[in-house]
Amino acid sequence: MLGGRSRRWLPVLFLAPGALLxxxxxxxxVLYAVQxxxxxxxxxxxxxxxxxxxxxxxxxxxxxxxxxxxxxxxxSLATIVxxxxxxxxxxxxxxEVFPGRALLQGLxxxxxxxxxxxxxxxxxxxxxxSHGLISQWARALIGANVGWFDSGGMAMAxxxxxxxxxxxxxxxxxxxxxxxxxxxxxxEAARVDGANAWQRFAYVVIPSVRPVLIVIVLLRGIWMFNxxxxxxxxxxxxxxxxxxxxxxxSYVLTFSLFDIGGGAAVATISFLFLAGIVSLYLWLxxxxxx
Amino acid sequence: xxxxxxxxxxxxxxxxxxxIPKSVKAQPKLTLxxxxxxxxxxxxxxxxxxxxxxxxxxxxRFEIDTTQPAGAFTKLATSIKAGRPYDVANILFIGDxxxxxxxxxxxxxxxxxxxxxxxxxGPRILFPMDGQIWWYPYDYxxxxxxxxxxxxxxxxxxxxxxxxxxxxxxxxxVDDPKKTGTPDRYGICLPIGSGPAANWLTFAFLWADGFKLxxxxxxVLIDSPPMKAKLxxxxxxxxxxxxxxxxxxxxxxxxxxxxxFASDKVAMAAYSGRMIHHLERFAPQLTDKFGMMAYPSxxxxxxxxxxxYDGWVVPKGPYSQEGYKFLEWFLTERLIxxxxxxxxxxxxxxxxxxxxxxxxxxxxxxxxAWSVDIxxxxxxNTVIGSIDTEGPAPDTRxxxxxEGFVFPEMVQNFVLKKxxxxxxxxxxxxxxxxxxT
Amino acid sequence: MSxxxxxxxxxxxxxxxxxxxxxxxxxxxxxxxxxxxxGPPALRPGPFTLEYFSALLGVTDFPRYFANSVIxxxxxxxxxxxxxxxxxxxxxxxxxxxxxxxxxxxxxxxMLPPLLLAIPLFVMFTRVGLADTLVGLIISHLTITLPLGVxxxxxxxxxxxxxxxxxxxxxxxxxxxxxxxxxxxxxxPGLATTxxxxxxxxxxxxxxxxxxxxxxxRKTVPLGLAAMxxxxxxxxxxxxxxxxxxxxxxxxxxAFLSRWFVxxxxxxxxxx
Numbered sequence: 001m002l003g004g005r006s007r008r009w010l011p012v013l014f015l016a017p018g019a020l021l022x023x024x025x026x027x028x029x030v031l032y033a034v035q036x037x038x039x040x041x042x043x044x045x046x047x048x049x050x051x052x053x054x055x056x057x058x059x060x061x062x063x064x065x066x067x068x069x070x071x072x073x074x075x076s077l078a079t080i081v082x083x084x085x086x087x088x089x090x091x092x093x094x095x096e097v098f099p100g101r102a103l104l105q106g107l108x109x110x111x112x113x114x115x116x117x118x119x120x121x122x123x124x125x126x127x128x129x130s131h132g133l134i135s136q137w138a139r140a141l142i143g144a145n146v147g148w149f150d151s152g153g154m155a156m157a158x159x160x161x162x163x164x165x166x167x168x169x170x171x172x173x174x175x176x177x178x179x180x181x182x183x184x185x186x187x188e189a190a191r192v193d194g195a196n197a198w199q200r201f202a203y204v205v206i207p208s209v210r211p212v213l214i215v216i217v218l219l220r221g222i223w224m225f226n227x228x229x230x231x232x233x234x235x236x237x238x239x240x241x242x243x244x245x246x247x248x249x250s251y252v253l254t255f256s257l258f259d260i261g262g263g264a265a266v267a268t269i270s271f272l273f274l275a276g277i278v279s280l281y282l283w284l285x286x287x288x289x290x
Numbered sequence: 291x292x293x294x295x296x297x298x299x300x301x302x303x304x305x306x307x308x309x310i311p312k313s314v315k316a317q318p319k320l321t322l323x324x325x326x327x328x329x330x331x332x333x334x335x336x337x338x339x340x341x342x343x344x345x346x347x348x349x350x351r352f353e354i355d356t357t358q359p360a361g362a363f364t365k366l367a368t369s370i371k372a373g374r375p376y377d378v379a380n381i382l383f384i385g386d387x388x389x390x391x392x393x394x395x396x397x398x399x400x401x402x403x404x405x406x407x408x409x410x411x412g413p414r415i416l417f418p419m420d421g422q423i424w425w426y427p428y429d430y431x432x433x434x435x436x437x438x439x440x441x442x443x444x445x446x447x448x449x450x451x452x453x454x455x456x457x458x459x460x461x462x463x464v465d466d467p468k469k470t471g472t473p474d475r476y477g478i479c480l481p482i483g484s485g486p487a488a489n490w491l492t493f494a495f496l497w498a499d500g501f502k503l504x505x506x507x508x509x510v511l512i513d514s515p516p517m518k519a520k521l522x523x524x525x526x527x528x529x530x531x532x533x534x535x536x537x538x539x540x541x542x543x544x545x546x547x548x549x550x551f552a553s554d555k556v557a558m559a560a561y562s563g564r565m566i567h568h569l570e571r572f573a574p575q576l577t578d579k580f581g582m583m584a585y586p587s588x589x590x591x592x593x594x595x596x597x598x599y600d601g602w603v604v605p606k607g608p609y610s611q612e613g614y615k616f617l618e619w620f621l622t623e624r625l626i627x628x629x630x631x632x633x634x635x636x637x638x639x640x641x642x643x644x645x646x647x648x649x650x651x652x653x654x655x656x657x658x659a660w661s662v663d664i665x666x667x668x669x670x671n672t673v674i675g676s677i678d679t680e681g682p683a684p685d686t687r688x689x690x691x692x693e694g695f696v697f698p699e700m701v702q703n704f705v706l707k708k709x710x711x712x713x714x715x716x717x718x719x720x721x722x723x724x725x726x727t
Numbered sequence: 728m729s730x731x732x733x734x735x736x737x738x739x740x741x742x743x744x745x746x747x748x749x750x751x752x753x754x755x756x757x758x759x760x761x762x763x764x765x766g767p768p769a770l771r772p773g774p775f776t777l778e779y780f781s782a783l784l785g786v787t788d789f790p791r792y793f794a795n796s797v798i799x800x801x802x803x804x805x806x807x808x809x810x811x812x813x814x815x816x817x818x819x820x821x822x823x824x825x826x827x828x829x830x831x832x833x834x835x836x837x838m839l840p841p842l843l844l845a846i847p848l849f850v851m852f853t854r855v856g857l858a859d860t861l862v863g864l865i866i867s868h869l870t871i872t873l874p875l876g877v878x879x880x881x882x883x884x885x886x887x888x889x890x891x892x893x894x895x896x897x898x899x900x901x902x903x904x905x906x907x908x909x910x911x912x913x914x915x916p917g918l919a920t921t922x923x924x925x926x927x928x929x930x931x932x933x934x935x936x937x938x939x940x941x942x943x944x945r946k947t948v949p950l951g952l953a954a955m956x957x958x959x960x961x962x963x964x965x966x967x968x969x970x971x972x973x974x975x976x977x978x979x980x981x982a983f984l985s986r987w988f989v990x991x992x993x994x995x996x997x998x999x
Binding site: 014015017018019021022025026027028029030032033036090093096098100101104106107108109110111113114115116117118119120121122123124125126128130131133136137165169226228229233247250251254260263264267270271274275278282 | 738739765811839866870930
């Protein structure tokens, strides 16, 4: 309707503000970050010094960079797997009919709407070494103190579990919606064919929700790889960089060590990696679907 | 029609509020910014009043930004590096000050100091670099040890003088009557996380023991045989001490040291005068049960304390002159008021203050006269040291070691990663070298 | 009752506790007397005190942070609604390739993490004098809310029956009139969802606020709360009280507007 001859300028007008914003506030910063990464810069207003790929070479030689990359993968993978597993379980539960279901559905979404800061604060309070409720329960249960943030493994586990707590509702809600679109007849047909609950799940549910599953896994994977706030607020990347992933490394380089070129290089690497995955995703699943 | 108008009106209104200035009263002729990292509410209150009074006098308003101490250096440095420096600021740790000064970010305060007279200042507090003094230090904040006199008496302990005695004392104070493995009370708490708290509270044992970070040529001495021996001895000692500490030492910042001691979760803790204020407020029943001491050396021959020090700086910027003038006014007119907000914690840096009648007459100074004596004693009887003041002269290099958290990481490697002590020392030396060359 | 039923109820109870307990604990802590705060665990609320709230509201700058958050979130939401509605409509109705390109670019932008953009954005804003301003913060929020809005509304407009619009046009209605009288009212659910999400993203943002704002006068609530974590005196009571203040509006949205909220989540996930 808008493609008519006399109204050719209209779509342009409508698109202009958003396009402008995207250009200035998204495209430009990305290009600027890439440009910054080729310079050595120690202050935000200082004069940059060209080092070409020097920042990158330095990064690739540093164990700290590879550690951050690995941590990013571990965090991303672990949170995805757990979110999907838990999300499916909760969705299946909410698909059943029982009194109070609507209330439960509301409750399950609460973690998702909370600001990251509130989540981080509340969990740090719950896990406070001496006074936290969960610490005290753990002490009573095991008879020994649990150092939640004392070892790299434990710290990563805590960060993963809190992230899962926060974002599973997204998965479970999407899944629930997908489950509701499965026609009842499919279940019936399977039941008539003698399939038990497990088989019904495997052969009716899974295939029907497969497209949603793929979307969710990819999207959440990308997002989790780049979550800054929750990890930063829980552990600052510690102990000893055990939970430091690329976003945190970028932040530390820029604002603690004032190696702005280095921070930009890490950000650029992250961006290229993500752009690659997004391109792959859009190639496999083009935007216009019937 | 109505809906569109409403929508447009709403958008315009909300965007407009962003531009309308917040206060409707008389505008000051100039609004500048102060960065403050003292988080005590009384101190903040006092600073706000000082700012209001100064505005009434000169028409220049200083907006106060209070920041948490751990983020203060980053915030100040970022403001300088972003071209919008704060016009006056207080900051902790001289090492950070010198780094900023070297970078050309600060205005020298030498005239201000000389007007007061360098003799009036105590030892090891001015740190002139490149012939200038870059800050006005307002307190000493020595990190010292607090212990429960009543528990020591119960166990028949006296003030420990060596590592061994110290360890025995903390072990004796661990209270686990039912042998659950999770005591009701631990021996001591000392932070080990990579932050300023650990840098300040955990390493004074080393100064007592004669540890030196650099030689006269600024070579890193960490892995030299004599220093390495001291560090290994310290790590071994600390490892045993760690077993008497409550969980979460890698997570605690400044505040937990206060709360753990006050809630009777530990028999010993490290802090400065703020601890006394904290006890007065939250655990009055302990105010007559605590003692103070400096950190012991390994063999008991000396004691040490860690510098804590806070000072005012004037970042270099378009309004430095105004910041300087404000500071002059503040230090002449309001210094005692400032001290009074947390009098036992802001240990004066000038001899004349100790004789100031108002300061002396404060009820807490009178009540805790014995502790004030001990604090004054630190100035003369102990080895005063800190990571960021190591080396033959004031310089930025130890500050880099400080900001790089070399020492906390060394301890973390030993007690968390359980690397052998030798290896921890080697890694620390490597990192220190990397940061200072 | 069959075992299946029992299991169901047990599972439901477990999920309820799992989801809601931390929030419950937050509320309990925010009103618990300080002398009992550090004691042995007590699940039941009380002894009560309101001192944390009064300290927070009276002594700290928290009210100002709250006001800043409201301003930024409201402005972000309004601008997002207007701009993304226009864009989504244009893309849904036009046939040109250019429009698709714009949306694609926005999509890439959406998939970029805030931190990636925040640092160069901060440097850029500094040079044009927008650093440490609410306007700068609002603009940075738009970079995350606009793509989401376009994404959500594009789907709505695509599925919207074009025939209704064309009928109105044929009947002599102007383009703008059609948009206003037919399209807009029927897209209200989509707009509501977009508005809620835009508000949520802006209200809860920490990363952009951390970089774009440094003065106390312009801090938003997430930043103010996070800053309380490192101070010399630990104030769990006040921190939980602040958390409660920030959370209550969100819980209200969830309670009363859940239909559009949940709808948005599913629409977003089912896209593509």
